[in-house]
Amino acid sequence: MIKIAVPKESELGELRVALVPDTVSRFIKLGFEVLVQSGAGLGAHFTDGDYQAAGAQIISSADQLWTEADLLLKVAPPGEQNGQQEMDWLKPGAVLISFLDPLGNPEKIQALAQRQITAFSMELIPRTSRAQSMDALSSQASIAGYKAALLAAASLPRMFPMMTTAAGTIPPAKVLVIGAGVAGLQAIATAKRLGAVVEAFDVRPAVKEEVQSLGAKFVEIPIEEDTATKGGYAKEVSQNTQERIRQVLTEHVKKSNVVITTAQVQGKRAPIIVTEEMVAEMDSGSVIVDIAADRGGNCACTEPGKDICYNGVHVIGPLNLPATLPVDASQVYAKNLLTLVKYLVKDGEFQLNFEDDIISEACVTYDGQLRNARVKEALSRLVNA
Amino acid sequence: MIKIAVPKESELGELRVALVPDTVSRFIKLGFEVLVQSGAGLGAHFTDGDYQAAGAQIISSADQLWTEADLLLKVAPPGEQNGQQEMDWLKPGAVLISFLDPLGNPEKIQALAQRQITAFSMELIPRTSRAQSMDALSSQASIAGYKAALLAAASLPRMFPMMTTAAGTIPPAKVLVIGAGVAGLQAIATAKRLGAVVEAFDVRPAVKEEVQSLGAKFVEIPIEEDTATKGGYAKEVSQNTQERIRQVLTEHVKKSNVVITTAQVQGKRAPIIVTEEMVAEMDSGSVIVDIAADRGGNCACTEPGKDICYNGVHVIGPLNLPATLPVDASQVYAKNLLTLVKYLVKDGEFQLNFEDDIISEACVTYDGQLRNARVKEALSRLVNA
DSSP states (O other): OOEEEEOOOOSTTOOOOSOOHHHHHHHHHTTOEEEEETTTTGGGTOOHHHHHHTTOEEEOOHHHHHHHOSEEEOSSOOOEETTEEGGGGSOTTOEEEEOOOTTTOHHHHHHHHHTTOEEEEGGGSOOSTTTGGGOHHHHHHHHHHHHHHHHHHHHSSSOSSOEEETTEEEOOOEEEEEOOSHHHHHHHHHHHHTTOEEEEEOSOGGGHHHHHHTTOEEOOOOOOSOOBOTTSOBOOOOHHHHHHHHHHHHHHHHTOSEEEEOOOOTTSOOOOOBOHHHHHTSOTTOEEEEGGGGGTOSBTTOOTTOEEEETTEEEEOOSOGGGGSHHHHHHHHHHHHHHHHHHHEETTEEOOOTTSHHHHHHEEEETTEEOOHHHHHHHHHHHHO | OOEEEEOOOOSTTOOOOSOOHHHHHHHHHTTOEEEEETTTTGGGTOOHHHHHHTTOEEEOOHHHHHHHOSEEEOSSOOOEETTEEGGGGSOTTOEEEEOOOTTTOHHHHHHHHHTTOEEEEGGGSOOSTTTGGGOHHHHHHHHHHHHHHHHHHHHSSSOSSOEEETTEEEOOOEEEEEOOSHHHHHHHHHHHHTTOEEEEEOSOGGGHHHHHHTTOEEOOOOOOSOOBOTTSOBOOOOHHHHHHHHHHHHHHHHTOSEEEEOOOOTTSOOOOOBOHHHHHHSOTTOEEEEGGGGGTOSBTTOOTTOEEEETTEEEEOOSOGGGGSHHHHHHHHHHHHHHHHHHHEETTEEOOOTTSHHHHHHEEEETTEEOOHHHHHHHHHHHHO
């Protein structure tokens, strides 16, 4: 019987939890045993009692929980507690499934391999329709996009919707969303719901229709290079293309009340798209919400984790937005994990077929080895730097 | 030529301004002269240059501005600066139009009368269709209701809309709005826009249809007394009725993720509708936004101006919500003032016909006398206390 362990997240501000009580009871029905660290769900408003009622056993000490795990399910990459590496508590051969930031922090992946941990990185679940229900990057990005639009609305000194009052009409706010991936599309949808006039830009022309189907205008910038990876994520574009994008966006940024930026390139620092000059041309009282702040930000004025005022423009660089909606974020993340674990485990045992693209891409360490080519490359860049 | 003066608001956190540049130019076209204190518009993101371009003259000193005014237009009641009462700077016979809190602060109205100021209180504009375009209480309440729903959404650890993802469905948040006046209706509309499931309650059965027309459910509580003033505002109800309302609301509060309270009784402390016991029964992670915090609050746990956590429930008691959207709030307020002033001034002079209900009700001091019966009553209660 596989023993699943769910620790209390130790990273500051991480209010999510890997499993919610509802998924715990589903795992138990499937024949798993589930251990939950005391207080693991509090940030997401689930009590130990809720987990016990779902059939989990509550463990008070962190190291005991980690040591007993056959399968440790987590949200943020393993960290440190009281000077000890959490991953050092895992027994060799244990399986770890979590966000691991494998391209940003390849040494940690190497350390997991050395400790004989089988690790799956939720960031590397392929973006295929078969893997859609395990795609935690998307489920969390969707929540981040919603919250970004809300933050913008709550910070703007004017309303999003048009208001027709007896004293005249207030025009709707103008919102520009840069990057129309999952987060961007949800930001567009939320801003539209609130009544704003929305336009959006993305280097991938393929998303134009999705943007338009949400009622937003697509900013057209002809680009003559390939801008999407085969997985559908955005690629880094050439200097030339970046320059052309900046020229066109300058005009659009200038006339917007709100700019929401969501552009990320996997494993790299986020590209600077909104320059200091563009911010300087915005009206006083405008707002920028830079979802890419976790990766350094898309705006030159962004200070990750801070809320600053540049020349009357409010620049918000929120970190870990999904954790600000921990109830729903944990719930969908837990379902992503449930689907993945059911996919990996047959007849009560892990059966890892590396011919399978989901398993092959998401599994970063196995049998003492670092498996993923991109992670190896990131590591070698680091070693040679 | 009537000289209009627009001061910089001196109250802490008051970011609104009585006139925006657009209304300044309209006043000038009508033949008024307009003086604006330097920096008056900064909180609402209008510069001195914007006002100058509209034809205003910029005055740097506050007392000079007040002294020169034939007609002083303001947002918050006159206050104090460096130990001096702002109203003492006005010349006898000057006209003051502002929110004045006449029922809450009748001594200030008496002082205005003694100083021979003709004062109009924006709170006392009658609620008739003829006066609708001057009704600043409504225009500002509408903005407060929008912002209250946004604050609730931004504080809730779950999403407002239902989300159907590949990993399953997140149910929509449940929002209860108590008090369906202008602010309540706008809160309902905004929560609905964001995708929440909304129900609402008001002591006035007449608002049921308006609530339903916004797609919200009306909570029915049979009440056997008259609950609205002839002006359409809510009246204070009997102990018995309050008790019955509490019984029914307890169940509704308990199952809500968000409660937005907006119940006010003109000139009185806001009624306590959500008791401590009700809050204690709400789920951890629920949110209460108490718009009535300015008047003491509708929730027993509210601390006006603070954001507290009671037993896992987030209780937000915001003060002066319209001032958090100063651009739009100033714009509609300025239009309310424009309409009122046009109504009071004929052929370049104030012509006050006290047979007219708008003038008779809103004018609280004239010719050295306190005019309004309710203000007199409030003052005598205070003197006899």
